[in-house]
Amino acid sequence: VPMDGSAPTGVNAIAKRGVALNMPKWEASTCVQCNVCATACPHAVIRPFILTKAENDAKPESLVTLPNKNKDIKAAVGESFFAIQVSPHDCTGCSVCVNVCPTNKKGTLTMVPYVENEEQWEAQWNYLRALPNKGDLLVNDDIKLPKNLAFRQ
Numbered sequence: 001v002p003m004d005g006s007a008p009t010g011v012n013a014i015a016k017r018g019v020a021l022n023m024p025k026w027e028a029s030t031c032v033q034c035n036v037c038a039t040a041c042p043h044a045v046i047r048p049f050i051l052t053k054a055e056n057d058a059k060p061e062s063l064v065t066l067p068n069k070n071k072d073i074k075a076a077v078g079e080s081f082f083a084i085q086v087s088p089h090d091c092t093g094c095s096v097c098v099n100v101c102p103t104n105k106k107g108t109l110t111m112v113p114y115v116e117n118e119e120q121w122e123a124q125w126n127y128l129r130a131l132p133n134k135g136d137l138l139v140n141d142d143i144k145l146p147k148n149l150a151f152r153q
Contacts, residue, residue, distance in 0.1 A: 020093030022111040026084040028064045030106035035150035037097035045090040050134035056081040062120040076137035088121040
């Protein structure tokens with residue numbers, strides 16, 4: 001920390017805690033793509049991603065995607081696919097995302113042991129984080145909606 005008491009910004013992007021024993025697992029079949037989980041996460045570790053057709057074809061086998069329902073993203077990207085992914089080394093296991101999910105009675109997000117999914121989550125996160133951020137394609141009027149805001153970094 002600098003002597004003047006200020007703190008550098010953006011350090012959480014590189015500080016990996018890895019403290020969660022349980023993490024949210026996404027069940028795509030019941031998701032309505034509202035992104036409430038991502039906007040409510042206090043640590044910004046559960047994120048929605050948009051993939052183009054080519055990106056979807058090249059994704060890791062374990063990564064589940066859905067056809068994108070968001071008309072604003074479709075207008076910017078064209079045919080696209082949607083995924084929710086958790087940063088495996090940043091999640092604290094607080095389960096806020098599970099508690100706020102409007103479709104959670106159907107089991108859209110459930111807390112599961114981290115160690116059982118570590119390898120696949122790491123591969124999925126690394127693949128998705130390397131993709132261009134499609135949220136940057138949204139214009140200012142589009143990001144007023146929480147479901148769109150979650151795509152911006």
